[in-house]
Ligand SMILES: Nc1ncnc2c1ncn2[C@@H]1O[C@H](COP(=O)(O)OP(=O)(O)OP(=O)(O)O)[C@@H](O)[C@H]1O
């Protein structure tokens with residue numbers, strides 16, 4: 323069953339060009355993607371190709387100009403409590419403690435106070451930050467804030483989890499720990515996850531499929547099925563099959579990164 327169907331989606335942004343004149347920046351063009359119910363799908367693509375734009379549209383935070391998007395076979399509604407997003411920047415509320423930040427989504431869903439606290443504490447524990455429950459975001463390191471943001475969206479238990487480079491700001495060890503945790507959570511309740519990353523290795527180790535985007539204006543260039551067994555252990559990272567998939571992905575991505583560099587050079 324399909325969770326998301328994106329058909330020929332276009333997105334343009336209105337910008338001012340270097341001469342101060344109004345211009346149109348085509349960001350997504352003919353973007354086609356089917357996302358299956360319960361799958362872990364990653365998106366790789368060069369910087370500026372429209373990955374965050376697509377996630378924002380899916381989250382109902384941005385519009386699209388042409389094409390169609392269906393979620394659960396219904397046309398995308400702007401606001402829905404069934405989708406949760408972890409942003410590229412952490413987006414925590416500074417006036418709320420860490421624990422209170424975790425409770426935001428549950429409050430919106432009208433979960434009772436005691437249950438809210440309990441769920442929030444459980445997920446805070448999961449990301450190893452129980453001791454920081456009563457601190458404020460500015461008292462945490464960048465990596466810790468990102469862990470709070472991840473715990474918050476997990477606590478919210480959305481049907482469709484949208485993650486925009488959630489681990490990018492973390493040190494290598496925390497990153498691997500959270501990858502394993504995320505997989506554990508996902509394997510337990512099989513929510514659909516759309517995960518944007520710049521790390522080919524991360525995309526492969528986590529995903530059922532990896533979608534590779536073109537340079538801007540972005541669309542899906544190719545989808546690679548990851549037939550590695552689960553659970554994904556350390557041995558799998560070192561396997562020949564892993565190396566083969568990494569090589570294929572890298573070659574596909576490299577051309578697009580080069581195109582992006584080339585067009586930036588032309589504009590400079
Ligand atoms: N609100 C906006 N107004 C104008 N241009 C925008 C807006 N949001 C994004 N853009 C432009 O759209 C393009 C795609 O942006 P987007 O953030 O989706 O890229 P991305 O693939 O997520 O890149 P990165 O990997 O660097 O996060 C960029 O050229 C960006 O400058």
Ligand SMILES: [Mg+2]
Nearest residue numbers: 373374410486
């Ligand atoms: Mg982005």
